[in-house]
Amino acid sequence: EVQLVESGGGLVKPGESLRLSCAASGLTWNDYAIGWFRQAPGKEREGVSCISSPDGSTAYGDSVKGRFTISNDNARKTVYLEMNSLKPEDTAVYYCAATRLGWGLEIVAYDYWGRGTQVTVSS
DSSP states (O other): OOEEEEEOOEEEOTTOOEEEEEEEESSOGGGOEEEEEEEOTTSOOEEEEEEETTTOOEEEOTTTTTTEEEEEETTTTEEEEEEOSOOGGGOEEEEEEEESSOOSSOGGGOOEEOOOEEEEEOO
16 A cells, blocks of 8 residues: 655744655655645645656746755655745645656646645744
8 A cells, every 4th residue: 555644844934944754655666756746725736846766857846946855765765845945825735646657746647645744834
């Protein structure tokens, strides 16, 4: 059974940083790409970033480029999302997801989802 467990969310002030983690189990790591998505209240879920386990390729949504960095630890089967210069509009539930055959920031490409972790940016 594939499981994705997010952690690291919390309440921070504008301009501060957070690092989210996504721990994966039950999948063949090198066959998958892992993505981060977020959903704010009343808004659609949107793609934030993704990373390919086989070759480390990355992609970012326009709203987070230059502020967020995705990375992975293949030995731990964990993907990290380092979020810097956080803004109130980054407030959302952040989800990680895994896709075996897909790539990119389209929700429909992803097969497995975690339960999410709340990030709140407020002064």
